[in-house]
Amino acid sequence: EAMKMQNSLPAPASGIVKAINFEPGASVPKDAVIMVIAR
Secondary structure, eight states, X not given: OOOOOOOOOOOSSOOEXXXXXXXXXXXXXXXXXXXXXXX
């Protein structure tokens, strides 16, 4: 099986995740908005 990469993504503020813009395993372009957090 291919090696799977995982990365931590620290949030700039606490809040509730309102949207996740990528499916698990998807390639994410540089500077993409990965999720939306409501305060």
